[in-house]
Every structure is written in C-alpha cells, then in structure tokens.
Amino acid sequence: MSEQYQSASQQGDGKGAGERFSSSGFILAAIGSAVGLGNMWKFPYITGLYGGAAFFLLFIICLLVVGLPVLLAELAVGRGGRGNASTSLIRLSGNRLWGGFGFITILGAFVILSFYAVVAGWTIHYAVLSFTGKLFEHNDYAALFTGFIGGWMPLLWQFIVMFLTGFIIIRGVSAGIERFNKVLIPGLVILLLVLAVRALTLEGAGEGVSFFLRPDFSELTAESALVALGHAFFSLSLGMGAMMTYGAYVDKRQSLGLATLAIGAGDLIYAFLAGLIIFPTTFVFGLEASQGPGLVFVALPAAFSAMPLGSLFGGLFFVLLAFAALTSTVSLLEVPVAFVREAFGWSRKFSVVLLTVLCFLLGVPSALSLGNKVPALTFGGKPFFDWMDFVCSNIILPLGGLVVTLFVGYAWKGASEEAGLSPWWFRLWLFMLRYIAPILVLLVVLYSAGIITL
Template sequence: MAGTSKELPNFTSRIAFILVTAGAAVGLGNVWGFPYVAGKNGGGGFMLIYLLALTFVATPVLMAELLLGRMGRASPPTAMRKLQLEARRPEPWSVIMWAGLVGSILILSFYSVIAGQALFYGFEAMVESFHGWTSEEIIAFDAGYKSDIVLMAFWSAVFVGLTALIVSADVTKGIELAGKWLTPVLFVLLVIIVVYSSIYGDMPAALNFLFGFDHLVLTPGVFLEAVGQAFFTISVGVGGIMMYGAYMGNNVNLPKAVTWIVLMDLGVAILAGLAIFPLVFGEGVDAAAGPGLIFITLPIVFAKITGGGIISVLFFVLLAFAAITSSISLLSPTVARLEEAGWKRAHAAWVMSIIAFFLSFLTVLSFNEWSEFYPLAFLGFDGLTAFSLIREGVSNILLPLVGVACAIIVGWRIKKERIMAALPMQETKLFQVWYFCLRFIVPMAITALFINAVFGG
C-alpha cells in the first residue's frame, strides 16, 4: 500500500485535540436529532436511558476508538490491520473499520441534505425573516423546498463542498483550524438561544419534560433508540473518532480528554433541548413532532415570538455549524485511507465528497418522489423510506455493531499491559470500571438490544 509509512501529523495542542474531537461529537445528532428523538420518546424517561447509555456504553467505546487510533497511527482500516498483526490474532480486524467507513459516507449523504436545508433556511431568514408568517405559509414553504429536487440538491452540494474544502487542506490548517473556531462559536450561539428561550419561552415546562418522569415510557424500542442516539451523538463507530486518535499527540491525557469531550457533547444536547423545548411549550405546540420539529415547528414558533427573525438566523447558523464540525470527521477517515493508497489529499476529499453528494439523492428523493417508496418493505420494513433506512440502519445497527467490535478488540484481544501503556494509565478504579464496561457491559447491552430487535418485534 503506497504511502502507509508516511508520518501522520499531530494536532498542535491538547486543547486543539479536545475542541476538534468535541466538534466531531457535537453535530446534527445533538441539535437536530436529540430534541426530536427525546420528544417522540417522552422526554425524561428517554433522557435517563440516554444518560446511562452514554456513560456505560458509548463513552467506553469512545475512549477505545481514540486509543486504537493512537496505537495504530493510520487510517482506521490500516490501523486495525497493524494492531491485528501486532497482537498476532487471526481475525480480520480491518473489515470492521471498512464497514465503519461505508457508514461514514452514508451518514454524510443524509447529513448534507439536513445541513443543506439549514443553510437554506438560514439564508431565507436573513433575507426575508420568518417573523409574521402564518403556520400555513411555513408549512407550504417547507413543502415547497422538499418538493424541489434541484434546490435541495444545490444546498446539499454547497454543504458537501464546504466539507471538502476544509478536509482538503492539511490537518492543522483545515480540520484543526475549523474545529478551534467553529466549536466555541457553536457553544456561544447555543447559550444565546437558551437565554432567549428562558425569557420568551416556558423553561419550567421544558425542564420538567427533559428531566421529569411525567411521561415515563420505558420500552425495548426506547432502549434501542437511546443507545443508537448515544452512539450517533458522540460519533463513534464510523472511524472519524479513531482518525482523530491517530492525530492525537502523546502529550494528551486520554481519560481526562474523553471526560471533557463527553461533557461538552452532553452539554450541547441538553442545551439544544433547553433552547428548543421552552419555545415549543411556550407556544403550545407538540414536542413529539419528529424530524419536522426543526424545520416546521420551530419556524412557526419563530414567526410568533418577539425577535423571532433574529433568533431564527442564529438557530439555523448554529445548526449548520454543528453539522460542519461533524461532517469533516465523517470525511476524514476515507480521505486518509486514500492518501495511504497514494492519492493527493485534495483529490481524495473532493472525490469522496462527490460520492456522498450522489448518495444524498436517496435522501432528497425520500422527501418527494420516493416519499411513499419503501425499498425493503418485502423484508418487513414497511413505512421506512430510503432516508429512514439509512438513518436508522446506521445509527441503530451499524454504529453499535462497529462500536461493540472495537470494545471486544480492546477488552479481549489486545493485552491489558499494552492498553495501559498506550493510555498511559495505572490500573486505577477508573481504569477498572472502563475496562469492565468494555469487556462486559458494552457487548451484553448491545447484544441484548439486537436480540430484542430481531425476536422481540
């Protein structure tokens, strides 16, 4: 493989690594996905399961992926192959991360559509403002956008192009620079919107919904969604996090860095809920609006409230920023693998972006021409469009499967002494809890969920 011996660059500092990796974790899963998934699953009960899944399932896998990246110092498939040979194990570990790379491009394909709509809405909010629009006008506006294949494709292409532009630069001038600027700005924008929501919305109702148990719903489906959402929001299972681990300097205390990354990721998810739900409850609209919560329900709210024109611009800029910090991590692993094969970084970035763009038509068409086309209905997936199949298949199946494979490799196939030396870390209580979760909690939790999904109906 040409170029596999090339020395990878490092992020320039610990804070740069934390900001960039937190930016990768913070994305549409937090600002777009978390509020509507929490809304449709009853709020507090889902939040409880989500926190448990994040703490004992997704976070251990996050540290395992970063560790594998640090140990392998290459693109995810190459890193796994190197570690497999070093451990003298017969299993084809690289296959796991090839699946992850496929997942990363599939996620980018629908990410670009959702983020493209955010860019369009932000542009329209700046030009015309949603303030004063009737509910019927906003619903018609959303329907008009989603019925226009060319318009949706254009804004998807704009977003993919921005992603390619950042990733095509070298690591420090592209990925690191974007993360160091965009992640703090994202937090600032979100805090501004939360403050606004606390003034003009119904914050007590939002707090009760997110952290109370008035609408407690605990079903196997909620558990599966919570674990899938935990993996999706923290961006494990597709190789981007492992790639950032490969760029991580030896001066980074990995357990401390992971703690900061998870807290920032969780903070954005909670802040997103506190930004959105007070406005939703303040206007008496349905919190369980599904994906339409962001692009229909919120603009209806923005149209009614004081300063809604300004806050709508801030919100959709925030949504686009959240998407771009994650999309660059989705594109990075495949670009790194092509670089190892002898490609120029810029060529690799643009080629993979073009592939993601063409795949995005599966999502684009799901909102119009294929809105009643269910590709796998004959297998029992009736009612799931191509977009639904990609989103739910990746977040609820592929990401947990790749994540549990990484957990098993770190927990069972690589010697503990090698793991401790690479962290580096002594066998403290924290290490023992993390190692126990990798070896037992993560595999058992995900296995039980999949058994239920297949046989429980």
C-alpha cells in the same frame, strides 16, 4: 511493550507535523464530531416520548457506563495504530481480518455523510430564509417544507455543504480541521447560550423547563432504557471510524482519559442546552416536541414567527444547526480520506476531491427520494433516504461499535499502555468492554432491527 505496539508507534511517528492535532484542537474537533443535528431534534423527540427528565437522567447514566468506555477504546486504537480505522486494527493485531471489520466503519461514515449532507443543506437554506424574513411570509410551514424537499433546490444546498466540507478537509488536520473547529465550536456555544436565554425568558417557559429537568421515574420503561443507550452511543459518533481516525492524529503526551471526559462533557452540555432551547419553546407555543425533523422545519418556524425579533432568533437557530452539521460532516469525510490516502498512496487533495464528488453523487438519490419527486426511489414504502439512514443507524454503526469493544476487550494486548489508566480504572474499563458494552450494544441492535420487542 509488545512488538506490534512498538511497530505501530514507530509507523505513526513518521507522519508529518501537519497530521497532528494540538491538545485543545483535538478535543474541540472531537466534540465537534460528537455534537450534531441529532441532539437538536432527535434528542428532544425521544426525551419527550420516553419520560422527559427521567429519560435525560437515564441518558447520562448510559453515556457514563457505555458511551465513554467505547469512546476511550476508539481513541486508544486510533492513536495506538496511527492509521485509519482499518489499518490501525491490522497494525495492532497483526490480523487482516480485523481490518476488514474496521472497513465497515469507514463505509458507514461515507454513506452517512451522503445523506447527512442533504439535511445539513436544509439548515443553511432555512437560515437564509429566516434572516431575509422570507421564511415568515408563509402561513403553512408544512407545505413550505414539503415543497422544498420535493423540489430540486436541496441538491444545490447539498452541493454547498459538500464543497465547504471538502474545502476544510483539503487543508489538512491542523490548518483545516483544527482551525475550523477552533472557530466554530466557540461560535456554537455562543449561539446555544443566546438561544437558551431567549427561550428561558419566554412567558410560560417554566413548564417546559420543569418537564425537562424534574424527573418522573414512573414514565420509564425497558424500551426507554434501550433508546437512551442507543442515543448515548450514537451521540458520541461511535462506530463510524471518526474517533479512531481523530485518535491517530493525537500526540502521545495527550491524556486520552481526560480527553474522553472532556468530549463526553461537551456532548452532554450540548444536549442539555438544546433541551433548554427546545422544551420551553415548544411548551410556550403549544408544540409537540416529538415531531422529529418536522419540529425543526415546520413547528419551530411557526414559533419564531410569533416571537419579537423572530427573524433574528430563527436565523441564529438555523445557523446553530448548520454549524453543528458542518463539524460532523468534516469528521465524517476525514474517515474515508484517511483510508484511501493510506491504501492507495494518493495525495490529500486528490483524495478529498474524488471522495467529495462521489459522496455528493451518492447523496443525490437521498435528496430526490423525499417529497415523491422521483417515485422510483421509494422501496417498500420507504424513500431511499430512509433506507440509507436505517442501514447505517441499525446495522453498520452498531457493528462498528461491537468490533471495537471486542477488539480492545479480547484481541489487543497493548490497550493498557495506550489508554494510560491506573490499574484499577483499567480493570474496570476492560470489564465494561468485555462483558457490559457488547451485550448492551447487541440489545440495541436487536431492538432497532425489530428482532426483539418490548
């Protein structure tokens, strides 16, 4: 065992018992970080746009070939370094330059949370509207949505999301994050199953199921492959420091290989059930699944209004979205909290309160930039919200992913001991991280940034 690896392990063993996940708690928390709003509206959007079932199969392949190896790398770095996303890289390499690269992922998590909380607030607002029946008093759902995001109310719901997130994080790893996910993840599964059954029993649902599960490979293109790869990468919360941070709280007895498979399976099952909800519903009611946020907040309310017990199922759907969003906001906030606690020696309570307030303030321009409420927050034809999303999705997160693959592939000598893989699997894993994942992730970056076109 290398001296750096030994030192990192000793430093990690000094953390309190409250800073550890149980085995099941860790897996549920990591699954909660991976599943989110993107799989409920981005996944149907890109699946509908790029080939249906064939694209879904391609997504599964990309998840196995690139997503899981990078996920295992992030978890191994976190547990090996026993620190935040920056400190772990420094401890394992002895080079502060790697820590600077790790800070990119921490910054990304903070910025993502600032605008992600805005959308999470929309889901809670729509859940309340649906359960009370007020959502279905309107005929023009597009006007309702535009009017809502163009007003001041999103700030209130954004504040509620940040308050709930901070309240959970302030209670610590085991009493806060783990306990929260042990309640919400089973609740998420129940809601998914209930809504999937409702969608599958709609008259004419078979056409949507066929589109989702019967592949037509003639629809696939090189662009489809890059989009599938990008979504496989981002659907696992890679490149934003979350999995490295969670990895630091994992017990040494936990098998990271089995945990990686469990997290990947959880993410895949969520995407599968989301497809069984969205596609039958859209096909039955003649909706376009490629509408992005408009599908969730404009088209689907119209579908729920035409269903028996639409208020109930619509409310459950938006509660599902809110649950998925909150499990992700919790992991995102823990990333910068872990950093400032180590860097400045602050208490968890002070760190959480400060970062929650700062993140809320950073999210205010994103909330107000939509609906032309504040024209000054639109630059180059894009609102502030879209710019934040673009910079994080296309620059910060891919860079974070590249940093981890290159670090484990070339710089860290203790990777085999921490990953706990058999020699054959370790060689395959290292080959993927050195030669396959960096090239493919770089292609996604260049494509997303518009540098290469297909």
